[in-house]
Amino acid sequence: MRYLPLTDADRREMLGVIGAKSVDDLFRDVPERARRAGLVDLPKRQGELEVERALTKMAAKNVSAGSVPFFVGAGAYRHHVPSTVDHLIQRSEFLTSYTPYQPEITQGTLQYLFEFQTQVAMLTGMDVANASMYDGSTACGEAVLMAHRVTKRKKAVLSGTLHPQYRAVVENISEVGGYAVDALPPAIPGATEDIISRIGDDTSCVVVQGPSFFGELVDLRAIADAAHAKGALLIAVVTEVVSLGLVTPPGEMGADIVVGEGQSIGNGLNFGGPYVGLFATKSKYVRQMPGRLCGETVDAVGERGFVLTLSTREQHIRREKATSNICTNSGLCCLAFTIHLSLLGEDGLKRLARINHANAVKLADALSAVKGVEVLDDSFFNEFTIRLPKSAAGTVDELADKGVIGGLPVSRLIPGNASVENLLIVASTEINTDEDRASYAKALKEVL
Amino acid sequence: MRYLPLTDADRREMLGVIGAKSVDDLFRDVPERARRAGLVDLPKRQGELEVERALTKMAAKNVSAGSVPFFVGAGAYRHHVPSTVDHLIQRSEFLTSYTPYQPEITQGTLQYLFEFQTQVAMLTGMDVANASMYDGSTACGEAVLMAHRVTKRKKAVLSGTLHPQYRAVVENISEVGGYAVDALPPAIPGATEDIISRIGDDTSCVVVQGPSFFGELVDLRAIADAAHAKGALLIAVVTEVVSLGLVTPPGEMGADIVVGEGQSIGNGLNFGGPYVGLFATKSKYVRQMPGRLCGETVDAVGERGFVLTLSTREQHIRREKATSNICTNSGLCCLAFTIHLSLLGEDGLKRLARINHANAVKLADALSAVKGVEVLDDSFFNEFTIRLPKSAAGTVDELADKGVIGGLPVSRLIPGNASVENLLIVASTEINTDEDRASYAKALKEVL
Amino acid sequence: MSGMNKQGRSTTPGEVSAASIQTYTGNRGLRLEEPLIFELDNPGACGVDLDEPAAFASRLGAMERKGRIGLPGVSEPDVMRHFVRLSRKNYSIDAGLYPLGSCTMKHNPRLNEKMARLAGFGDVHPLQPQKTVQGALELMDTLAHWLKELTGMPAVAMSPKAGAHGELCGMMAIRAALAARGEAATRTRILVPESAHGTNPATAALLNYKVDEIPATAEGRVDLAAFKAKLGPDVAAIMLTNPNTCGLFERDIIDIADAVHAAGAYFYCDGANFNAIVGRVRPGDLGIDAMHINLHKTFSTPHGGGGPGAGPVVLSAALAPFAPLPYVVHGAGGFAMVETEGEAKADGTQPFGRMVAFHGQMGMFVRAMAYMMSHGSDGLRQVAEDAVLNANYVLASLKDDLSAPFEGPCMHEALFDDRFLKGTGVETLDFAKAMIDEGYHPMTMYFPLVVHGALLIEPTETESKRTLDQFIGTLKHLAKAAKGNDKSLFTGAPHFAPRHRLDETLAARTPVLRWQKETPKQAAE
Amino acid sequence: MSGMNKQGRSTTPGEVSAASIQTYTGNRGLRLEEPLIFELDNPGACGVDLDEPAAFASRLGAMERKGRIGLPGVSEPDVMRHFVRLSRKNYSIDAGLYPLGSCTMKHNPRLNEKMARLAGFGDVHPLQPQKTVQGALELMDTLAHWLKELTGMPAVAMSPKAGAHGELCGMMAIRAALAARGEAATRTRILVPESAHGTNPATAALLNYKVDEIPATAEGRVDLAAFKAKLGPDVAAIMLTNPNTCGLFERDIIDIADAVHAAGAYFYCDGANFNAIVGRVRPGDLGIDAMHINLHKTFSTPHGGGGPGAGPVVLSAALAPFAPLPYVVHGAGGFAMVETEGEAKADGTQPFGRMVAFHGQMGMFVRAMAYMMSHGSDGLRQVAEDAVLNANYVLASLKDDLSAPFEGPCMHEALFDDRFLKGTGVETLDFAKAMIDEGYHPMTMYFPLVVHGALLIEPTETESKRTLDQFIGTLKHLAKAAKGNDKSLFTGAPHFAPRHRLDETLAARTPVLRWQKETPKQAAE
Ligand SMILES: Cc1ncc(COP(=O)(O)O)c(C=O)c1O
Numbered sequence A, B: 001m002r003y004l005p006l007t008d009a010d011r012r013e014m015l016g017v018i019g020a021k022s023v024d025d026l027f028r029d030v031p032e033r034a035r036r037a038g039l040v041d042l043p044k045r046q047g048e049l050e051v052e053r054a055l056t057k058m059a060a061k062n063v064s065a066g067s068v069p070f071f072v073g074a075g076a077y078r079h080h081v082p083s084t085v086d087h088l089i090q091r092s093e094f095l096t097s098y099t100p101y102q103p104e105i106t107q108g109t110l111q112y113l114f115e116f117q118t119q120v121a122m123l124t125g126m127d128v129a130n131a132s133m134y135d136g137s138t139a140c141g142e143a144v145l146m147a148h149r150v151t152k153r154k155k156a157v158l159s160g161t162l163h164p165q166y167r168a169v170v171e172n173i174s175e176v177g178g179y180a181v182d183a184l185p186p187a188i189p190g191a192t193e194d195i196i197s198r199i200g201d202d203t204s205c206v207v208v209q210g211p212s213f214f215g216e217l218v219d220l221r222a223i224a225d226a227a228h229a230k231g232a233l234l235i236a237v238v239t240e241v242v243s244l245g246l247v248t249p250p251g252e253m254g255a256d257i258v259v260g261e262g263q264s265i266g267n268g269l270n271f272g273g274p275y276v277g278l279f280a281t282k283s284k285y286v287r288q289m290p291g292r293l294c295g296e297t298v299d300a301v302g303e304r305g306f307v308l309t310l311s312t313r314e315q316h317i318r319r320e321k322a323t324s325n326i327c328t329n330s331g332l333c334c335l336a337f338t339i340h341l342s343l344l345g346e347d348g349l350k351r352l353a354r355i356n357h358a359n360a361v362k363l364a365d366a367l368s369a370v371k372g373v374e375v376l377d378d379s380f381f382n383e384f385t386i387r388l389p390k391s392a393a394g395t396v397d398e399l400a401d402k403g404v405i406g407g408l409p410v411s412r413l414i415p416g417n418a419s420v421e422n423l424l425i426v427a428s429t430e431i432n433t434d435e436d437r438a439s440y441a442k443a444l445k446e447v448l
Numbered sequence C, D: 001m002s003g004m005n006k007q008g009r010s011t012t013p014g015e016v017s018a019a020s021i022q023t024y025t026g027n028r029g030l031r032l033e034e035p036l037i038f039e040l041d042n043p044g045a046c047g048v049d050l051d052e053p054a055a056f057a058s059r060l061g062a063m064e065r066k067g068r069i070g071l072p073g074v075s076e077p078d079v080m081r082h083f084v085r086l087s088r089k090n091y092s093i094d095a096g097l098y099p100l101g102s103c104t105m106k107h108n109p110r111l112n113e114k115m116a117r118l119a120g121f122g123d124v125h126p127l128q129p130q131k132t133v134q135g136a137l138e139l140m141d142t143l144a145h146w147l148k149e150l151t152g153m154p155a156v157a158m159s160p161k162a163g164a165h166g167e168l169c170g171m172m173a174i175r176a177a178l179a180a181r182g183e184a185a186t187r188t189r190i191l192v193p194e195s196a197h198g199t200n201p202a203t204a205a206l207l208n209y210k211v212d213e214i215p216a217t218a219e220g221r222v223d224l225a226a227f228k229a230k231l232g233p234d235v236a237a238i239m240l241t242n243p244n245t246c247g248l249f250e251r252d253i254i255d256i257a258d259a260v261h262a263a264g265a266y267f268y269c270d271g272a273n274f275n276a277i278v279g280r281v282r283p284g285d286l287g288i289d290a291m292h293i294n295l296h297k298t299f300s301t302p303h304g305g306g307g308p309g310a311g312p313v314v315l316s317a318a319l320a321p322f323a324p325l326p327y328v329v330h331g332a333g334g335f336a337m338v339e340t341e342g343e344a345k346a347d348g349t350q351p352f353g354r355m356v357a358f359h360g361q362m363g364m365f366v367r368a369m370a371y372m373m374s375h376g377s378d379g380l381r382q383v384a385e386d387a388v389l390n391a392n393y394v395l396a397s398l399k400d401d402l403s404a405p406f407e408g409p410c411m412h413e414a415l416f417d418d419r420f421l422k423g424t425g426v427e428t429l430d431f432a433k434a435m436i437d438e439g440y441h442p443m444t445m446y447f448p449l450v451v452h453g454a455l456l457i458e459p460t461e462t463e464s465k466r467t468l469d470q471f472i473g474t475l476k477h478l479a480k481a482a483k484g485n486d487k488s489l490f491t492g493a494p495h496f497a498p499r500h501r502l503d504e505t506l507a508a509r510t511p512v513l514r515w516q517k518e519t520p521k522q523a524a525e
């Protein structure tokens, strides 16, 4: 087998050194009745050509986003990732190294993590950020737990702006932890959500997403003030991190913790993962943060270097007293994020964000020109919600048959709610052309 | 522009240091009337996304070999190249380094060239090989010139087994150099070529290809003896290097110089280039060889290392007295070759060659079962010639319309020769499945 | 024994003087220094070309960001060089042996990378219509089938994002099963061996469980009697690693399982070490109820400097109904993803909830699938055998030079302790850092906690005998040097790495966790 | 000036003692030794999985290979590690400045690599039916159009495989044109400046021409008077590099062209240095008849450790009809490749023959096309301007520290000579090797031959001012050290590279050009 360097001759020789008769001998601690003599019932080894052929065939059964006019967002966005990014993250030294436990020979990883933390802090307008969580939704769950630790309270108030699957993740972790969740109904654009009245003296945190699940921009200032007045923290959620190139960052609006999904920068859609969870907060809360942190220091001869630090928050040191059980995180996705954002820089990110916004405005114009279609969002970044004259799920299905992937029917994530039945969330990033939008409008007209 | 690091501020500051008013100032040595004020008439800069879109569209207009049952060979072969190869050759340190003129910081390149030379020598059964030529055809031209230098004669005899475009290259370089070429007619399988009678006292070399352009295996022994008897060299040409895993190498049959196309190992089809020319010979002729050579040595503390050597054969030292004008060669393609062959190793190469041969035999069986089709080659490796009941060019065209790329009509390379009009050269490598062969036989039956 | 024909000549004066040479740039040949990306800022430079959109009516309302973000402007060539230089400061499996115990640092085939990048896998959105992602669902379903076959378990939850997340998932399933029996409130204790990985107790704590440590025997295994004594009606589960973190197979595992079940509790197995037994032992045959599988260990998805991973959890029949959303089903009309409670109900399951947005680590699934298909049932069994053989070879070869706390045979990793360094003045850490100079990544140190100064070596099956022989020779050499009171190799090691030993105390005492344009400290310098 | 916050602390004893430490493995931290692939042979190991074909009747006749080839058996992980380790011994543009004069080592965008790997370009056969490769032909045609526009020339031969091959092609076209006039036999002399690259005289010699050297002026340019004196009815052509290899624009180039043409000869221009003028000066406006363009220089296709490149040749109207086979035409039915003399005749051309099998370096064409489209007309002009600006900045900054033989402004490269080292005991080569320790690839040395101890620096336009400033600072530092009689930096340099200075004399005296299983020498050891 091509990945296995030992030959039969090697195996014999090594068994001799060990003093074992056979490999079976080495498995003698396995209870007899659990030792399997034969092979499991699966196909046998295959060469590269055969594996490639089979998987390529499977992949071809999917409609890839790049092959059609494509308008789905809702927490994962198709952006153009420069070729430099994918080249660099495949370098052996990045791809095949472990968590940087030996800093002398992992300065490469450590330095990019330090850069990542800085970039995330800058984007969110916060003091510090960690070296990543699994994704936005789990980061959100961790943020709620952290708020409970900081405030020593046990109840989270979740805005209806929050992505329904993020809400589900928070509810799940809260339930097993014995924490309360007060979740508001979906914040369908148009109506204003009164979240402030839900904040009480037992509220540990308020969780608000902006741009909202429905695409709307959300001003956090009043909510932050109200939360702080009650001794609660404001957790801001950002699922489209490119928006931070154009939209006021949560840190400037009083957020105490900002969590986000970083996939949009540097990472592909990948059918949902791996993505990269962003987690930023204020300096004063840093010792309550989950996840790895990389810090600056010097070496024995005074040269600047980087190390993992404040590990006493982490499971490998603190075990059941750790701030989280996270171990493996999203290292390589951070790297992709950091490289892409380095390429963009200040000017590039801002321009990219403006292009996204311009494209979404053009899409809103194109779709609202279709009879029966209404754009609900007053303000938005690159995504918004439209009301259709009929079921959104059915419409998306019909659009797919016409070769247009038209967005997310809200009912897919919020089932059994009549008020969202006809709502469709659509996104337009820099990848969409005028032609794409025209195809969409045309197809939509046809199916309505 | 993303590839240009200077900003306008940088430019101003640098002009100040230089003491120039403007960049125009730096171009003042250009004759006035040749200075262009405006831009040339071409499109302006574009982002990655736009370039990628345009080129992807262009690429999509081609039928890629992997997307259809594919049977063309004739000097370029579609083999499966392991993913490791393409990953490794893209490593910055290989891809973006220059010719190893500073051996202390290019040992990576030098060592693989040394390994490449060894592999080529082993495959061909020769003493030494150089660090590559552009491709097989130019290597063939260089071999003829080298034979002239060695023998101090001026006439090459070219067998009809030789690829017609190789012949054209030899004829071209011979003509301008003032050398004679005696080229035999196409060696269509079935008839025996009498090349020995063409060897005279003025013959510098005999050039024979095996497997021949038509796929036939060629026993060189008698030709070698005859050539040597007249003081001429035997140049053997191999266009399908995988054949050397299964077929007696030219070095064991008396060849003095072996040239070949190395594309089959490690390198893709690339519509004809870049490929990698192999060049091997006997030790005694090494100082007459063209191209770079890498040799073993030691460094100042006695550690083994590698350097470019015997450079006094080359243009940068010897100028008009050099053995060739070659400078840039096929470095990275050598690397691909060396990696792929390292993966294959002794067992892998031999098995790959057997698979190729088996597939070609199966194809011959499948096609000869089609009425009116005759396989001409008595012996072959992975390629052979069939005679059709009608024009091969027209047949290939019709097959293409049915989604089968069926081979090379000999008339494309040897036009205006009635005896080859109906001949088609077909190849089958490890990439072809039984299904591919069945599709071919079926389509062929339909169009004949 | 460098393998090169070093001719034993003594070093020239040129080399000896090298240490005294200070370069102007701080570089040393191919060892290149590199500032932070922020320090490369050249305003106006940019690594992308994007056209400013034509004028349009903004829909941002009052929410437009004002002022600078602070991101540096750097051209593409400079960004490329920055990260290439950083990469060159890293060790990697591709460069050499990386024998981190418990981490299974095996070869990462590039075929897997290529497959994960097929547009049909890499460029599909988790929420596009299911009929447009039938191949993706098929891949998930196929991978699930392989995992179930290999473990002998009836179900698998695919969405967990890593091992620890899988632990959380498995424990949540256990909690849900207990809740369904009405025992969630009464079963509040989790038994965890001392030798457990930190994620085990941390996971239990996240569920508000009380962690109760089980002691180990002198043989490095669970003390069966002590364990049984701890069982009771308030025990929710045991979390046991098998093979355990000492690299040993828990001989009594079936008895343990029986006892756990008899006590009405569940058996969570930490499957991080599945590599040792894949294809030879099926956890389902051991009585396990839940086990996560680190695809980034056993199934070779790359570690990527810390992640991403994937931690699918196989589940027993008792726990299967409680598996979280989403999951894939295969019906007449093709594959479908069950994403909501309503759909689950119709499907007859009772998911405990959702671990994560979307469906899990698809990119890792593709890689793992390519890896599994490449090996096949025969190759995977060979994986376990060679992994165990390699570890035992290291153990047998070094047990007289280092000190081994437990008897062999071991499974996939060989555990040593620091008794052999006693009295030498060389610390475990010094020993490890000297390995860096020799061109190796050190083994896992100070874990598991059950032995003093642990040195846990996991070679994996993708290392050749030749590599192991050089490694063994090196460790013998270092052990001999340490015992011979030659501290020169250890004091101040590593001598040849991009950095000398780093001041971790300083880092923790005054944390500098991000770059700042001008910190007072920097300004003062 | 390492850019890092080195705090000026003195090195610890640990570091000072490093030089005396000999590692067991021969490795030094991340500097890893690696044997030859043949020395890794482990018979039975294999890096591919291929199934033995089912039994079949061989058609090999008596031609089956017997015996071992001698190739080593190595698993995939070991092959991967072997080449990764080798790579790490190389310098590269991606790691740092690579200022090799005449080589135009600029940034190689990975977009180009990606585009060249699209199946529609990378996986098409040169001889599949033309109707199935319309996109490939379109790409060649589009690239040809760009090259013609940029050079102001009416035709281009695309097939040459590199610069030297392009020279051959251009000179063959000239010879064909002369032959068409009946002057091939009488025009036997080629004028080549002393400063020419070695390929120029070597090319002329391949065509059996007599090479006649034109002297240079004290200003580093062609001596116009001497040149005119050499013209005569036996002159076939001049081969002139412009900008020339001293990095200077040939001011009299139009006069030269006029004189050449008046003498009935042709003007071949070596276009290796086109990067200096692309978008600003069109060779067609200078009276040039043929010029090769190194796509691997000006248009950024990667050098790949020595190749592959591509050397298309633009041709004047006088030479265009003689361009070699094949070439692309665009008719009503789409694109077509003219491959045979018959087709060419029908097309009204008289190709001189064929340079190569198939159609040239398609892989390089795609990369160059992506590069050109990315820059556009505006970006390409900026390329020339920034390349020239960077070179002049280096020249101006260093002319008082090193010694410059000629007055500026220079074009894309700055030429220095070794007068500044006179009397220091430091040789040009020592100086260059000390640069390696500082983290730089040295500049081109000892070329061009017209100045003594030439140091030819071509920074290219993809280097930032920051990089140049550090480079300039380093050279000033080294020059000062040399002049200050501090030889420690130079003697025995490089000190920090993977190898010390290599014995080239030994290599040439007793050539060892391949590995042998057992050479008598090795056996004796
Ligand atoms: C024994 C053990 N359990 C659990 C884990 C946690 O897995 P992950 O890092 O994937 O979260 C690890 C990882 O190091 C481990 O070694």
Ligand SMILES: Cc1ncc(COP(=O)(O)O)c(C=O)c1O
Pocket (backbone or CB within 6 Å): B326, B327, B328, D102, D103, D162, D163, D164, D165, D197, D199, D200, D241, D245, D270, D272, D273, D294, D309, D310, D311
């Ligand atoms: C001035 C000059 N002419 C010609 C060449 C030859 O080009 P190539 O190496 O592409 O054959 C070179 C390459 O180094 C060169 O610098």
